[in-house]
Amino acid sequence: MRDFPLPGSEYPRLEATALKIARGGKTLLDVASLTLDGPGPTLILGPNGAGKSLLLRCLHGLIEADSGQIWQDDRPLDASQRARQAMVFQRPVLLRRSVAANLDFVLKRQGMARKARAERIHELLCEGGLQDKARQSARSLSVGEGQRLAILRALAARPEILFLDEPTSALDPGATQKIETLIRRASARGTKILMVTHDIGQARRLGADIVLMWGGKVAEHRPAHGFFETPQSQAAQAFLGGALVP
Amino acid sequence: MQDFAQEFMTALSLILSGDSELLNIVFLSLKVSLLAVFFGALVGMPLGAALAVGRFPGRRALIVLVNALMGLPPVVVGLCVYLMLSRSGPLGVLQLLYTPTAMIIAQFVLVTPIIAALTRQTVESLDAEYTEQLRSLGLSRLASVPVLLWDGRIALLTAFLAGFGRAIAEVGAVIIVGGNINHVTRVMTTTIALETSKGNLSLALALGVILIAIAIAVNAAVSLLARGAAPQRGELSHA
Numbered sequence: 001m002r003d004f005p006l007p008g009s010e011y012p013r014l015e016a017t018a019l020k021i022a023r024g025g026k027t028l029l030d031v032a033s034l035t036l037d038g039p040g041p042t043l044i045l046g047p048n049g050a051g052k053s054l055l056l057r058c059l060h061g062l063i064e065a066d067s068g069q070i071w072q073d074d075r076p077l078d079a080s081q082r083a084r085q086a087m088v089f090q091r092p093v094l095l096r097r098s099v100a101a102n103l104d105f106v107l108k109r110q111g112m113a114r115k116a117r118a119e120r121i122h123e124l125l126c127e128g129g130l131q132d133k134a135r136q137s138a139r140s141l142s143v144g145e146g147q148r149l150a151i152l153r154a155l156a157a158r159p160e161i162l163f164l165d166e167p168t169s170a171l172d173p174g175a176t177q178k179i180e181t182l183i184r185r186a187s188a189r190g191t192k193i194l195m196v197t198h199d200i201g202q203a204r205r206l207g208a209d210i211v212l213m214w215g216g217k218v219a220e221h222r223p224a225h226g227f228f229e230t231p232q233s234q235a236a237q238a239f240l241g242g243a244l245v246p
Numbered sequence: 247m248q249d250f251a252q253e254f255m256t257a258l259s260l261i262l263s264g265d266s267e268l269l270n271i272v273f274l275s276l277k278v279s280l281l282a283v284f285f286g287a288l289v290g291m292p293l294g295a296a297l298a299v300g301r302f303p304g305r306r307a308l309i310v311l312v313n314a315l316m317g318l319p320p321v322v323v324g325l326c327v328y329l330m331l332s333r334s335g336p337l338g339v340l341q342l343l344y345t346p347t348a349m350i351i352a353q354f355v356l357v358t359p360i361i362a363a364l365t366r367q368t369v370e371s372l373d374a375e376y377t378e379q380l381r382s383l384g385l386s387r388l389a390s391v392p393v394l395l396w397d398g399r400i401a402l403l404t405a406f407l408a409g410f411g412r413a414i415a416e417v418g419a420v421i422i423v424g425g426n427i428n429h430v431t432r433v434m435t436t437t438i439a440l441e442t443s444k445g446n447l448s449l450a451l452a453l454g455v456i457l458i459a460i461a462i463a464v465n466a467a468v469s470l471l472a473r474g475a476a477p478q479r480g481e482l483s484h485a
Contacts, residue, residue: 062378083384093379096397106383 012073012084012160012192013037019058019068021216029054029065029216040208041183041193043224045200045239050213052196053090056163059194060087072161086159090166092150094138099130099149102138106156124152128182144175151182155191162186164195168202180206200240204228212236250447257451268449272456275433278346278420279413282353283361286409290358291402294365295391299373309366315359320352324422327352331423344425349433352419357409364405368398404468411464415457 014036021029029051036042044052057063059070061082070077072084095102100121107117125131128148133141138149147167154162164183168176183206187193197203203210207224212235219235220227231237260268297309329335331343331351342348372394380390395402417435424431426440434453441450
């Protein structure tokens with residue numbers, strides 16, 4: 001059951017137009033127009049090399065496109081807009097510090113007072129089920145715990161947009177479920193989730209709308225129900241039918 | 247063989263009795279080498295970090311040069327520092343030749359490339375892992391440097407100890423610029439060389455035992471630190 005807020009709540013709006021990236025004469029990303037807004041997570045599906053992660057990095061400003069524009073809430077993406085975003089990578093990058101210190105790192109940068117930071121860290125650790133591991137070295141966590149910490153750290157600064165690049169690709173079903181719970185709660189609190197996944201089942205479970213990337217282009221972008229029930233593009237039909245190569 | 251055993255027993259008794267001459271030599275050695283490594287770290291660590299995260303013309307050539315300087319022959323360094331500090335040299339006016347300061351300068355020249363090169367390797371490999379995450383968290387390249395240095399602290403301590411190991415064990419540079427003057431610039435390695443040539447094997451052996459003990463302690467510390475920095479249970483790198 002989904003616990004996303006009802007349509008109409010204030011969600012950030014992300015738009016990309018004429019976004020292009022080419023390397024070595026090969027077009028890697030070619031997005032004519034993409035608008036992401038509204039409640040519920042947007043799941044980005046597609047085969048390997050379709051440009052999913054590249055799109056995510058572009059939208060987060062980690063990679064600059066050769067051409068095109070990205071707008072957040074009708075303003076071109078800049079440092080102040082990026083500060084309202086956060087990203088979690090496929091392989092969690094945890095600082096060589098304790099679990100609590102990983103969270104504190106982000107909160108300190110927000111300029112929070114010590115007491116407020118301690119309270120926020122406790123709140124986050126409880127949310128992620130890591131309250132008993134606060135003083136443990138972050139790098140001694142299991143892969144699933146590490147990814148949960150990475151998500152908690154990304155959520156620490158209460159971002160408006162959270163990018164997730166295949167956060168559960170290395171996890172077993174139990175660990176995946178815990179991550180999905182965190183994602184649902186963040187979405188319910190109003191954070192816009194943009195998540196790349198290979199897992200069609202996961203896209204069905206979490207997605208409010210689906211973006212299908214195919215050969216660097218957006219092949220289809222529709223509400224999840226419509227996408228899965230009546231895929232319109234040939235790419236979507238092929239992908240849902242099990243095709244592996246664009 | 248019996249002579250050797252006797253010399254060795256005398257050496258041990260020198261150590262255990264806390265012979266003042268022996269202790270003075272050991273303390274001077276530690277003082278010179280620790281100060282050389284301290285100043286070497288002050289220069290070498292920022293230099294290594296700059297080579298790791300900076301992008302500027304000639305960076306690759308500078309990295310090759312720093313790596314090559316790790317293998318500087320101590321006697322050549324001693325000769326160069328001697329020429330700089332000798333009365334007719336550019337720094338002769340400072341009158342530093344045959345002082346512990348001259349020895350610190352020579353060892354500083356020897357250890358700085360080691361610390362810089364090891365720092366560069368540490369920071370560069372950490373940067374490759376952290377770069378996207380730190381950018382995502384809003385840190386500029388410059389702001390990333392303290393994070394990389396702090397998170398690489400164990401490996402950097404290893405670099406510091408590697409520099410110390412090189413400094414405390416070298417003889418060529420300090421004997422040229424220090425002159426091996428009794429009670430002034432005589433350190434463990436130079437004393438061993440001198441006393442062996444004089445046939446005073448017990449003092450040489452006593453210092454040799456202490457030097458080996460220090461070398462073992464440094465290596466044990468490096469090994470323990472490296473183990474502390476190694477992946478632990480549940481390490482994420484296999485994800």
